[in-house]
Amino acid sequence: MPGVFRFALNDLPPEAxxxxxxxxxxxxxxxxxxxxxxxxxxxxxxxxxxxxRVGARGWIGMTWPKKYGGHERSFLERYVVMEExxxxxxxxxxxxxxxxxxxxxxxxxxxxxxxxKILPAIVRGELAFAIGMSEPDSGSDLASIRTRATRxxxxxxxxxxxxxxxxAHLSDYAISLFRTEVVPxxxxxxxxxxxxxxxxxxGITIRPIIDLAGKHHFNEVNFTDAFVPDDARVGxxxxxxxxxxxxxxxxxxxxxxxxxxxxxxxxxxxxxxxHPDDRGAETIGRMVASLATLRQMSTSxxxxxxxxxxxxxxxxxxxxxxxxxxxxIPELAHALLDLEPxxxxxxxxxxVLGYITQTAPSFSLRGGTREILRGIIARxxxxx
Amino acid sequence: xxxxxxxxxDTVTRLFSDLATxxxxxxxxxxxxxxxxxxxxxxxGLTLPLVSDAAGGAGGTWLDAHVxxxxxxxxxxxxxxxxxxxxxxxLSRAGLDVPFGPLTLAPVHRDERLTLTASAxxxxxxxxxxxxxxxxxxxxxxxxxxxxxxxxxxxxARGAGTVEEDRNLALEPRDTLVFRAAPTVAxxxxxxxxxxxxxYGAMTRAAQMAGALEACLVQSVRYATERxxxxxxxxxxxxxQQNLAVLAGHVAAAGMAAECAFRAxxxxxxxxxxxxxxxxxxxxxxxxxxxxxxxxxxxGFTYEHSLHFATRRLWSWRAEFGSESAWARELGYAVAARxxxxxWSDLTAR
Numbered sequence: 001m002p003g004v005f006r007f008a009l010n011d012l013p014p015e016a017x018x019x020x021x022x023x024x025x026x027x028x029x030x031x032x033x034x035x036x037x038x039x040x041x042x043x044x045x046x047x048x049x050x051x052x053r054v055g056a057r058g059w060i061g062m063t064w065p066k067k068y069g070g071h072e073r074s075f076l077e078r079y080v081v082m083e084e085x086x087x088x089x090x091x092x093x094x095x096x097x098x099x100x101x102x103x104x105x106x107x108x109x110x111x112x113x114x115x116x117k118i119l120p121a122i123v124r125g126e127l128a129f130a131i132g133m134s135e136p137d138s139g140s141d142l143a144s145i146r147t148r149a150t151r152x153x154x155x156x157x158x159x160x161x162x163x164x165x166x167x168a169h170l171s172d173y174a175i176s177l178f179r180t181e182v183v184p185x186x187x188x189x190x191x192x193x194x195x196x197x198x199x200x201x202x203g204i205t206i207r208p209i210i211d212l213a214g215k216h217h218f219n220e221v222n223f224t225d226a227f228v229p230d231d232a233r234v235g236x237x238x239x240x241x242x243x244x245x246x247x248x249x250x251x252x253x254x255x256x257x258x259x260x261x262x263x264x265x266x267x268x269x270x271x272x273x274x275h276p277d278d279r280g281a282e283t284i285g286r287m288v289a290s291l292a293t294l295r296q297m298s299t300s301x302x303x304x305x306x307x308x309x310x311x312x313x314x315x316x317x318x319x320x321x322x323x324x325x326x327x328x329i330p331e332l333a334h335a336l337l338d339l340e341p342x343x344x345x346x347x348x349x350x351x352v353l354g355y356i357t358q359t360a361p362s363f364s365l366r367g368g369t370r371e372i373l374r375g376i377i378a379r380x381x382x383x384x
Numbered sequence: 385x386x387x388x389x390x391x392x393x394d395t396v397t398r399l400f401s402d403l404a405t406x407x408x409x410x411x412x413x414x415x416x417x418x419x420x421x422x423x424x425x426x427x428x429g430l431t432l433p434l435v436s437d438a439a440g441g442a443g444g445t446w447l448d449a450h451v452x453x454x455x456x457x458x459x460x461x462x463x464x465x466x467x468x469x470x471x472x473x474x475l476s477r478a479g480l481d482v483p484f485g486p487l488t489l490a491p492v493h494r495d496e497r498l499t500l501t502a503s504a505x506x507x508x509x510x511x512x513x514x515x516x517x518x519x520x521x522x523x524x525x526x527x528x529x530x531x532x533x534x535x536x537x538x539x540x541a542r543g544a545g546t547v548e549e550d551r552n553l554a555l556e557p558r559d560t561l562v563f564r565a566a567p568t569v570a571x572x573x574x575x576x577x578x579x580x581x582x583x584y585g586a587m588t589r590a591a592q593m594a595g596a597l598e599a600c601l602v603q604s605v606r607y608a609t610e611r612x613x614x615x616x617x618x619x620x621x622x623x624x625q626q627n628l629a630v631l632a633g634h635v636a637a638a639g640m641a642a643e644c645a646f647r648a649x650x651x652x653x654x655x656x657x658x659x660x661x662x663x664x665x666x667x668x669x670x671x672x673x674x675x676x677x678x679x680x681x682x683x684g685f686t687y688e689h690s691l692h693f694a695t696r697r698l699w700s701w702r703a704e705f706g707s708e709s710a711w712a713r714e715l716g717y718a719v720a721a722r723x724x725x726x727x728w729s730d731l732t733a734r
Contacts, residue, residue, distance in 0.1 A: 276716075284712075285712030285713055289715060292641075297637065
């Protein structure tokens with residue numbers, strides 16, 4: 001008892017707090033003049049030079065073994081780096097996916113050759129990763145994917161299409177889930193993950209999918225007889241589902257699942273502070289109460305990762321509660337202020353509100369929809 | 385978990401599951417003081433976790449007290465356990481002896497004060513305090529006032545004042561106390577804020593709400609797996625599953641917020657964390673009680689079913705020692721005064 005979750009209090013150790021000061025100092029130098037509207041983009045921002053500088057500071061692959069270039073630091077130190085980057089709105093996306101899930105996946109399931117070749121370059125901030133999971137007919141029902149990898153001499157020929165592949169046009173690799181075998185009535189079997197070289201594989205076509213705000217992050221990635229060699233397979237044939245579940249656990253466990261609207265919260269506090277009144281104060285107070293609570297829940301998950309525990313259920317809960325919170329912020333702003341959200345004119349607050357308003361629908365879609373996460377929680381409750 | 389904390393946790397869980405029965409709670413709602421339960425709590429060493437061993441307590445921390453207070457919410461125990469724990473702590477902060485028997489706290493409202501006055505025959509207390517928990521059943525009342533400009537804790541015998549009986553939605557006693565230059569048993573300066581009762585009272589209500597929400601979740605999940613409609617357990621329907629997942633998220637958030645406040649109380653000024661906890665647990669209380677009732681259908685709306693022991697308490701507790709809107713305003717003004725650029729650094733410093 002009670003309940004299904006194990007959110008134990010977690011204190012960040014002194015070494016993590018001293019690291020925080022270093023990260024803040026670095027970010028202060030990098031972004032002291034950046035406009036709030038730019039900071040609001042946070043992990044939507046892709047900047048290879050920035051990622052190299054982060055790598056040079058030793059803040060990518062922090063928990064990985066030294067033999068692969070890693071720094072063998074704790075998950076809690078890594079957590080502090082992540083939350084500081086997000087709170088500052090740093091453009092982390094050129095290394096975020098690799099650091100968060102692709103690297104850890106290779107570390108756990110990859111071949112020795114893959115680890116030696118890929119991990120040190122990720123650590124240096126030189127390799128950007130995309131995620132090849134969703135397909136036109138397979139979103140939440142991920143196990144229904146149809147992109148086939150069929151045996152060919154020395155490897156596989158891949159045919160099919162991935163969609164919503166963020167930053168595929170800018171990335172070097174995509175860890176991709178393909179069907180290597182069709183097992184009738186058992187869609188979770190016959191799936192296999194591959195380390196796909198997006199730059200040097202013939203038969204791959206990447207087309208932009210423009211989002212509702214007119215921005216290009218998403219792509220459609222088409223494979224037509226694209227040859228993927230044997231040594232690019234990650235894990236055994238048929239182990240893809242088990243691996244991808246683990247990978248999604250990594251994807252869902254971080255502070256990016258409740259901090260997406262931090263730039264808007266900050267601007268709302270700035271606005272309220274100029275002429276504080278009861279309504280403004282109450283709104284800010286409710287936001288901060290949820291923000292502070294989610295941060296403790298999220299650091300608790302980091303503590304569980306450090307202890308080597310499975311966090312899938314708790315990560316799903318933080319993401320569900322966290323994305324609901326992130327999405328509530330533009331609503332609270334509209335309830336409080338007579339203010340039009342804008343694109344690139346108007347005040348900082350208006351522009352940040354404009355950006356967050358248009359991005360907010362994605363918060364509860366990316367990395368597993370709200371409904372899927374609640375299904376995971378319901379399973380944890382013993383309801384399914 | 386420390387040895388003391390697991391011991392307290394085991395003891396309180398066993399004791400409540402044995403004694404805080406439906407019959408006992410129903411009798412308490414009709415006005416019967418649950419003497420057997422209270423004596424068992426005292427004999428089990430659960431009423432004074434923050435008082436030193438030498439003074440007859442358990443010599444524990446606020447996180448030890450949290451385990452006990454949260455459990456009292458989970459089992460909806462109709463006794464002033466949280467009040468006695470805070471009162472005992474206040475007395476020991478003032479170096480005063482802690483009497484045996486149930487204690488309560490007054491005043492519980494931010495805008496009410498009991499006035500302490502020094503006189504030749506000791507410190508006297510005057511004033512009116514409304515909605516005082518279990519005043520009629522408590523042997524003594526603890527207040528914090530000012531004497532010579534210093535926060536001062538005073539111990540008052542219940543008989544020193546008049547009691548006007550009232551109750552909250554959960555039929556827990558919430559009485560009005562009136563003192564007219566009444567004698568105190570003892571009074572001494574205490575190293576606590578003048579509104580310590582309001583702050584620590586709010587903290588205990590947050591933990592009790594977290595506990596009662598856990599009870600709502602457990603009962604709702606059990607009901608959803610047992611109750612069948614359309615030929616299958618209602619918990620197999622996605623609509624029910626999604627609602628219960630939302631409830632589970634609020635239970636987790638309320639629990640985390642409450643526990644963080646108790647951790648902060650152990651370290652230093654916990655005012656920020658208490659505000660966070662009272663706001664977050666209060667929000668969870670409204671949503672959580674609603675989902676629990678929706679899941680239970682009409683049977684959960686009857687007096688016969690026990691769900692209301694938790695939900696009626698949630699509805700009252702969220703307003704006691706300051707509503708979530710009152711605490712949110714206080715928190716919001718404090719955050720605004722610090723400024724937007726201090727928000728993140730202040731948050732990570734806690």
